[in-house]
Amino acid sequence: MVDFYPPTGPYDSGFLDTGDGNRIYYEQLGNPEGKPALNVHGGPGSGAPRRPTRAWDPERYRLVRFDQRNCGRSTPHASDPAADMRLNTTRHLIDDIERLREHLGIERWLLNGGSWGATLVLAYAQQHPERVTEMVVPAVMTTRRTEIDWLYRGAGRFHPEAWDRFRDGVPADQRNGDLLAAYARLMEHPDRSVRAKAAADWLAWEDAVVSNEPNGVPGMYSDREVDAQIAFVRICAHYFSNGAWLDEDQLLRDAHLLAGIPAVLVHGRHDMGCPVQTAWELAKAWPDARLHIVEDSGHAGSEAMQRAVRTAIEEFKDR
Numbered sequence: 001m002v003d004f005y006p007p008t009g010p011y012d013s014g015f016l017d018t019g020d021g022n023r024i025y026y027e028q029l030g031n032p033e034g035k036p037a038l039n040v041h042g043g044p045g046s047g048a049p050r051r052p053t054r055a056w057d058p059e060r061y062r063l064v065r066f067d068q069r070n071c072g073r074s075t076p077h078a079s080d081p082a083a084d085m086r087l088n089t090t091r092h093l094i095d096d097i098e099r100l101r102e103h104l105g106i107e108r109w110l111l112n113g114g115s116w117g118a119t120l121v122l123a124y125a126q127q128h129p130e131r132v133t134e135m136v137v138p139a140v141m142t143t144r145r146t147e148i149d150w151l152y153r154g155a156g157r158f159h160p161e162a163w164d165r166f167r168d169g170v171p172a173d174q175r176n177g178d179l180l181a182a183y184a185r186l187m188e189h190p191d192r193s194v195r196a197k198a199a200a201d202w203l204a205w206e207d208a209v210v211s212n213e214p215n216g217v218p219g220m221y222s223d224r225e226v227d228a229q230i231a232f233v234r235i236c237a238h239y240f241s242n243g244a245w246l247d248e249d250q251l252l253r254d255a256h257l258l259a260g261i262p263a264v265l266v267h268g269r270h271d272m273g274c275p276v277q278t279a280w281e282l283a284k285a286w287p288d289a290r291l292h293i294v295e296d297s298g299h300a301g302s303e304a305m306q307r308a309v310r311t312a313i314e315e316f317k318d319r
Contacts, residue, residue: 004310007052015074016066016100020087024096025073026066028104029053034062035133035317036106038097040113040121041065042139045235047072047228055310060317064109066100068093068120071231078231081190085238090245094124101131108132110316114139115274115299119244119251122282126257134316135263135289138309139271139299140279142251143244151273152180152240155209158272162208169201184237187230196226199233209272213298220300255285262319263289264312268297268305 010027017023030053037056041048048065056063069088070078077083097120101109110133113121118137125132141147156163167175170182186198203222210216222229247253263286267279276293283291292312297305 004054005056005058007054008056008058009052016096016103018069018092018096018099021076021084022069022087023075024066024069024100026064026100026104029063029065030056030058030061032062034058034060036062036064036104036109037313038101038109038111038121039063039065040097040111040117041068041072042113042115042117043071043232043236044068044093044116044120044239045071045078045232046116047074055306055313057314057317061313062106064100064104064106066096068235069096071228071235077227078234079227081188081192081195085188085234088235088238089242090120090123090239093120094127097124098128098131110134110136112136112313115141116143116239119143119246122251122258123246125261126251126254129257129261132258132261134319135258135261136266136309136312136316137263137289138266138301138305139274140265140267140282141274142249142278142282143240143246144248144252144278145243146248147274147278148180148240148243150275151209152205155272158212159208162205166201166205166208169198178241180237180241183233184241187234187237192230195230195234199226199229202233202237203229206273210298210300213268213270213272213300214296215298215300215302217300252281252285255282258286259288261288262316264308264315265289265291266305266308266312267291267293268299268301269293269295270298273299 013027015023067074111121174182206221
């Protein structure tokens with residue numbers, strides 16, 4: 001069993017006004033005088049965990065986590081059709097992180113984020129390397145269009161019946177085109193029932209992708225209430241149909257900007273959503289990063305993967 005710390009809840013929370021109508025929920029846990037660290041959630045659109053943290057030493061770390069734009073407790077919520085998705089891009093999120101750092105009076109911090117969170121911490125660190133002390137990155141994803149195409153088309157080779165259902169969730173005349181753009185249009189439909197069905201169809205596919213991993217959990221993505229489903233899928237479709245507004249290979253191409261930042265990358269060998277190839281390529285492009293491939297894990301994680309992530313967090317706490 002992974003030896004976690006006792007549960008630690010937030011000692012501070014609040015909302016950060018971005019100046020464009022968005023309010024970002026954030027909270028701080030651990031020791032106010034400890035080493036600053038930022039935990040960045042995946043999705044995009046999943047929201048930060050609501051549970052207490054147990055992986056971070058509450059005596060040594062000052063842990064910050066937040067809900068990215070339009071999800072979790074941040075407002076306006078993407079389940080509201082009036083929420084303007086044009087104000088939610090990778091650039092907006094990078095600026096939000098930097099604004100949050102300044103608001104909290106933090107000079108430099110450790111970054112931690114997996115899956116979409118990996119993309120966001122990499123993009124932030126390449127923009128603001130002087131603000132980053134170390135990085136712990138599980139489930140490496142750089143949101144290249146090739147990675148997106150694998151997740152929403154290529155992986156259908158393993159689950160053809162589930163992928164057919166995913167494809168058939170959009171209008172018949174759009175099934176041979178840009179499937180993610182078609183879902184993005186459905187998620188802007190004025191009829192809530194249309195948005196809810198599209199969200200359910202999308203999440204059923206996400207569930208199928210991880211279903212045969214070593215530790216796949218039934219309903220891993222769809223097990224959330226309807227508003228959270230709608231927000232998650234609306235934001236995901238918005239980001240992925242636009243390639244996250246990143247150049248193809250941008251985060252790998254610019255890995256040299258991370259020189260001098262120690263990092264641990266942790267990736268499951270059997271990750272069906274984010275194949276290990278991307279983690280391997282990033283580790284080769286970033287000499288300061290060590291890659292730990294976990295043999296019994298997929299995207300859903302495992303005890304061994306939790307242990308590897310926690311070991312990295314422990315390693316950096318006194319640095």
